[in-house]
Each structure stands twice: as C-alpha cells, then as structure tokens.
Amino acid sequence: MAQAAEGEKPREEEEHEEEVMHACEYKTGKGMEGKAVLVVGSGNSGMEIAYDLAEAGAATSIIVRSEGLFGCYQKFANDICDVSPCDQGDLERGDDAIQIHTPAYPVVDVGTYAKIKTGEIQVLPAMKTVDGNVVEFADGKRHPFDAIVFATGYRSTTKKWLKSDDGLIGEDGMARRSYPEHWKGENGLYCAGMVRRGLYGSCEDAESIAEDISKKKKKPDQA
CATH class of the missing domain: 3.50.50.60 (FAD/NAD(P)-binding domain)
Incomplete structure (x- = not known):
C-alpha cells in the first residue's frame, strides 16, 4: 500500500x-x-x-x-x-x-x-x-x-481515505505496530515504509511483502 x-x-x-x-x-x-x-x-x-x-x-x-x-x-x-x-x-x-x-x-x-x-x-x-x-x-x-x-x-493522509485497515494503520497514518511486525495486515493488506526506517526499511518491507505474496500464490503441491 x-x-x-x-x-x-x-x-x-x-x-x-x-x-x-x-x-x-x-x-x-x-x-x-x-x-x-x-x-x-x-x-x-x-x-x-x-x-x-x-x-x-x-x-x-x-x-x-x-x-x-x-x-x-x-x-x-x-x-x-x-x-x-x-x-x-x-x-x-x-x-x-x-x-x-x-x-x-x-x-x-x-x-x-x-x-x-x-x-x-x-x-x-x-x-x-x-x-x-x-x-x-x-x-x-x-x-x-x-x-x-x-x-x-x-503528513500521511492514509486514515482519511482507507475505510478499514484492521488495525494496520495508526491514527498518525503510519504503521500501528512496531518493527518488525508492522508490514502485514489482514485480507491481503500490507504497508511498506511506514515505520520511519528510511530507504533501507522501505526496501526491507517490500521484500517481506513480495515474499509473503509469493508464498500465497504457490500451489499446494509446490509448497
């Protein structure tokens, strides 16, 4: 996201x-x-x-x-x-x-x-x-x-347009949970670069999200 x-x-x-x-x-x-x-x-x-x-x-x-x-x-x-x-x-x-x-x-x-x-x-x-x-x-x-x-x-405006985030986003528009449990929400919702860890943190989040999506797309016989 x-x-x-x-x-x-x-x-x-x-x-x-x-x-x-x-x-x-x-x-x-x-x-x-x-x-x-x-x-x-x-x-x-x-x-x-x-x-x-x-x-x-x-x-x-x-x-x-x-x-x-x-x-x-x-x-x-x-x-x-x-x-x-x-x-x-x-x-x-x-x-x-x-x-x-x-x-x-x-x-x-x-x-x-x-x-x-x-x-x-x-x-x-x-x-x-x-x-x-x-x-x-x-x-x-x-x-x-x-x-x-x-x-x-x-300032983040995420809370103004995101209707339901299942607790992923805090009132300040940034990730509610602290690192490293911050990037994954429910129902396929993710956030990257929202815990103020700079460029490295954004890259790390993106890699974690991509890996998680890849695992979900694998067929049962490929797991």
Whole structure:
C-alpha cells in the first residue's frame, strides 16, 4: 500500500499563506527569473526545488538546519556556511547503519551541491520569524524574499481515505505496530515504509511483502 501525503505546514507558513507555498504546490521555476526565493528545508524536495529555481535564474537561498546526508557521501560541514565533500569514513556511522537506524532519507544530489559551492545557491541558518516578505534568521540577519517555498515534510493522509485497515494503520497514518511486525495486515493488506526506517526499511518491507505474496500464490503441491 502506497501512502498518500499532504504538505505539512509549519506555523510560519500558516500565518502567511498568501506569500508562500508548500513543496507539494511547487510546479516549476519558470517565471522566477531574477526573483529572490527562499527554500525552507534541505531534504530531497528542498534540494531539488532549489536546483530548479537556480536553473531558472532565481536568486535562490536554502535553509539548512541540520547536517544533510548525500547519496554520493557529500554533506554540509558543521559550519552551516561551509560546504565540503566527505567520504564514508567521515560519517559517524557507515552508510548501512545510517539507512537502518535513522528515519532521515539520504539526499540524492541532482546538482545542488555544485551550485552551493559556486555561490549560485546561498545557504542560510534556521528561520526565526517572518514579517511579510522579510525573514529574520537565527543569526539575527534579515533578508527580503519575493517567494518562500516550504519543503518541510508531509503528513500521511492514509486514515482519511482507507475505510478499514484492521488495525494496520495508526491514527498518525503510519504503521500501528512496531518493527518488525508492522508490514502485514489482514485480507491481503500490507504497508511498506511506514515505520520511519528510511530507504533501507522501505526496501526491507517490500521484500517481506513480495515474499509473503509469493508464498500465497504457490500451489499446494509446490509448497
């Protein structure tokens, strides 16, 4: 079962809806040429949107509140304004451990990293307040923007459209049961990637589901 999702709006966005958009509403950077655009969030959505905006000629900035994990083992250094490459040995844990133990999804770099290094995309610290089109950041600096795109995550809408799940899905739209008993429900209902175990967890769930379906399809004399 693939889960639907809707944009999760932070408090700042709810107060200024006429001036901002969520990543789920973003279509293209066309028409943004020469405009100052702030992307809030540095996950896959935020990084790809920032790249698209920069390609379209927008004066693009992106907020990075925590260290990013790149598929090519590139990451932001502890100094938020300094970006440097690293290899697997620089990571606190190996790639496999990160995939298994963290709910964060590694960022697959589509070219954003290079644009940050050249200055085409500016990296800014956490947002503190929004006053109209002026944003104040954690370092006390204030900058005006023509548009703000919140790539701040999604919330599951599964409970809104799934009429009966036999206890498979919790009220938060994620798996009700904990790992590793979370993926299988009744009457052929399954869920994958819904216990916040990252890409590795989603892959593991898919393999378990495929194996279970395969067993059910076997004829009695093949069992």
